Amino acid sequence: MDQKEEGVSPVELRELKQLLARSSLAAGLYMPGDDTVPAVRVQQTAMKAKELSLIRYAVGIELVPGRIVGVLINEHGTRLADEQLVLADMEVQTVVSGAASVTAALVDAVPSARAACGRVALGFQLGGPVDTTTGTVLFYHKAPPRMPGPIQDIRWPDKQPLSRMLEDATGLPSFIENDANAYALFQLWFGAGHETSRFAVVLINEGVGGSLVIDGRLFDGPMELGNLSVLPDKVDNARPCDCGGIGCLETTGGIHGILENVYKYAHRTVDNVVDAAALAERYDTRGAAEAFRVAGHANAKGIGIIINFARPEQVVVYAPQVMTEHGRAAAAEFLTELGEFFSFCHPALHGSAKLRIEPVRPYDGAHGAALLALERCFDILPENAAAPVGKPQ
Ligand SMILES: [Zn+2]
Numbered sequence: 546m547d548q549k550e551e552g553v554s555p556v557e558l559r560e561l562k563q564l565l566a567r568s569s570l571a572a573g574l575y576m577p578g579d580d581t582v583p584a585v586r587v588q589q590t591a592m593k594a595k596e597l598s599l600i601r602y603a604v605g606i607e608l609v610p611g612r613i614v615g616v617l618i619n620e621h622g623t624r625l626a627d628e629q630l631v632l633a634d635m636e637v638q639t640v641v642s643g644a645a646s647v648t649a650a651l652v653d654a655v656p657s658a659r660a661a662c663g664r665v666a667l668g669f670q671l672g673g674p675v676d677t678t679t680g681t682v683l684f685y686h687k688a689p690p691r692m693p694g695p696i697q698d699i700r701w702p703d704k705q706p707l708s709r710m711l712e713d714a715t716g717l718p719s720f721i722e723n724d725a726n727a728y729a730l731f732q733l734w735f736g737a738g739h740e741t742s743r744f745a746v747v748l749i750n751e752g753v754g755g756s757l758v759i760d761g762r763l764f765d766g767p768m769e770l771g772n773l774s775v776l777p778d779k780v781d782n783a784r785p786c787d788c789g790g791i792g793c794l795e796t797t798g799g800i801h802g803i804l805e806n807v808y809k810y811a812h813r814t815v816d817n818v819v820d821a822a823a824l825a826e827r828y829d830t831r832g833a834a835e836a837f838r839v840a841g842h843a844n845a846k847g848i849g850i851i852i853n854f855a856r857p858e859q860v861v862v863y864a865p866q867v868m869t870e871h872g873r874a875a876a877a878e879f880l881t882e883l884g885e886f887f888s889f890c891h892p893a894l895h896g897s898a899k900l901r902i903e904p905v906r907p908y909d910g911a912h913g914a915a916l917l918a919l920e921r922c923f924d925i926l927p928e929n930a931a932a933p934v935g936k937p938q
Contacts, residue, residue, distance in 0.1 A: 558584050561591050597657040601664040601923050604648045604717070605915025607724070608640060608671040610687055610699060610751065615647040616908050617655055618915045620925050622734050626654040627908055635699045637710070644669060645714035667719040668918030669711055670727035670910060672750055674767050677921075680708020680721055687751050688787045690801040692808040694816045720921040725754030725770070726763050727913030728863055733758055734916055734927040737859045737901055742931045744859040745851045745898075747844060749868070750905070752795035755847070757855055760933040761926075764855075771795030775846035798843035800865065806836035822867035822875035837868065837875040841882025849889025852898050859901050860886075866904035 565587065566578065576582070601620040606613055617626040628647045632639055648667060652658050658665060673685040682705040689696040711719035722730075725748040737744040742761040747770065748754040755770025756763065769788075776792035784805070786793035796802045800818045807821045808814055810832035815821045824833035848860050868879045880902065887895045903909075919925040 558587060561587055565590055565594065598660065599664075600657065600661065601666075601919070601925070602652075602655070602658040602661055603915040603918035603922070604651050604665065604667045605727075605911040605913065605918065606644050606647060606667070606669045607727070607910035607914055608644075608669070609910075610635065613640070613643045613647050614908065614911045615644075615651050616911045616915055617651040617658055618912065618919070619658075620919060620923065621928065622912075622916060622919070624908065624912060625658070626651050627911070628654075629907075635697075637701050637705055637707075641707075641710045641714050644711060648715045648717065665717055666918035666922035667711060667715055667717040668722065668727070668914035668916070668921070669707065669719060670722045670724045670914040670917070672724045672752065672754060674769070675707075675721050675723050677720070677722060677765070680706060680719070682707045682721065686787060688801070690804040690808070691784060692805055692814060694804075694814050696801075696804075696816050718918075718922050720918050722914060722917050723754065723756070723768075724748060724750065724910060725756040725768070727910055727917060728754075729756035729758050729763060729861075729913070730916045730920075731909045731913035732861050732903075733761065733930060736903070737861050738927060738930045740931055741858040742933045743857050744861060744901075745848075745855060745857040746861045746863065747848060747851075748905075749799060749840075749844065749862070749864040751801050752799040753844065753847065755851065757851070757857065759855070761930050770847055770851070771799060773847055773850055775843050775850070794843050794847045798840045798847065802843075803836045803840050806839055807833045810835045818865045819867055822865075822873060825874040825878065831874075834874050834878045838878040838882050840868075841879040842885075845883050845886040846889045848883070848886040848900075852886070852890045852894050856894060857898050860898050861901045861903055863903050863905050863909075869902050869904045 604617050606615045611632055613630045615628045616624050618624050628650050630643050630647050632643050674683045676683060684703045685701040687699040689698055707721050708719045725746055728748050729746040732738055744758050746756040753771035755768045772788045772790060772793045774790055774792045775794045785791055786796050803821055811824055811830040813824055813830055821833055824830040825837055867873055868876050870876050
C-alpha cells in the first residue's frame with residue numbers, strides 16, 4: 546500500500562505510531578511495534594483515540610446494607626465495568642473509603658476512563674433523604690425488623706456532608722441522591738422514560754421509597770412515600786414506624802415489614818425476603834403468604850395516593866425478584882393486591898396510569914447514580930426520552 550495515498554508521510558506515520566504506542570487510549574486498537582499494520586489503520590486508530598480522549602465518564606455507587614455496588618458508564622449511558630464490595634461495617638468512614646476503592650478499581654478497569662483526567666464524575670445514592678444542593682445526607686437509618694434475628698441497626702449521625710467526603714476521598718466531583726430518584730433516572734434513560742415523560746417510581750427495599758418524574762425531570766422533593774400513613778384503620782395492630790408515625794406504608798410494605806409479618810403470621814424467623822418467599826410456598830408455613838398480600842395492599846394504597854396528587858402515566862414498581870416472578874406464591878399474593886391500586890384513586894383517575902413491574906436488578910441502582918453524575922456534572926440528559934405530555938386536565 547502506498548502510504549502517500551493515505552495522506553500521511555512516512556515520517557508522520559512513524560510519529561503517529563510512536564504516539565499510539567505510548568497512549569493507553571489506543572489499547573486494543575493498535576499493537577505497538579506492528580509494522581505490517583496499514584497506514585490507514587493507524588490513522589483510524591489515531592482518530593478513535595482522539596474521540597475517546599474527549600468522552601466523559603461517570604462512576605455510580607449504590608449503598609445497600611453491608612455492601613457497595615459500583616458501575617462505570619460513558620456519556621452515552623453505556624455500562625463499561627462493574628464492581629461490588631462487601632463492607633466490614635456501615636460506619637460513614639468505612640462507606641466512604643469503600644466507595645473510593647471501588648471508584649479507583651472501576652476507573653482502572655477502563656483505559657480510556659483512566660486517561661480521562663478531569664472528565665470523570667461520581668454519583669452516589671443511598672436509601673435516605675438527602676439535600677442535593679449541599680450534598681448532605683439528612684439522615685440514614687435502617688432499623689432492624691422488630692423480632693429476633695441477626696439484622697443490625699444502622700444509624701449515621703444526622704447531616705453527613707457526604708459529597709465533600711467523597712470528593713476528598715476520590716478527587717472526583719461527587720454528587721449524592723436518594724435511591725428511588727436514582728432508580729427513576731435509570732428508568733428515564735432505559736425504561737418508562739422511552740414511553741412517557743411523566744411517571745412515578747416505587748422502590749421496595751428494606752423500607753419503601755418513591756420518586757416522581759414530571760416533564761422528563763426529577764421532582765425535587767423529599768417524597769417520603771414509605772412514611773405515608775396508609776393503614777390508619779389498623780391502628781390497634783400497627784407498630785409505630787421509625788419516623789414515629791402509625792400505619793406508615795413501609796411498616797408493612799417494605800422488606801423489614803414483610804419479615805416482621807412473616808414472624809407474626811407464620812411464627813418463623815427469617816432475615817431475608819428470599820427465605821420469606823420460600824416459606825410462602827410451603828403448606829405448613831403458608832401464613833407467610835399473608836405478609837406478601839398485606840405488602841401488596843399497602844403499596845397499592847401508596848400508588849393510589851401518588852396517582853391522586855400527581856397523575857403519572859406509569860407507575861414503576863421495583864420489588865425484589867421473588868415478589869415479581871410469576872408462578873411464585875409470594876409474587877402472586879403481592880401482585881394481585883398491588884393490581885387493586887385504582888380502588889384507592891379518585892374515580893376520575895381510574896385507568897389513567899399503568900403499572901410497570903420491575904425486579905430489583907443488581908446494577909440498575911448504581912447505574913442510576915452514574916446517570917445522575919452525568920447530568921449534574923456535565924449537563925448530559927437522556928437520549929431518546931419521550932417528549933413532555935400535556936398538562937393534566
Ligand atoms: Zn414512618
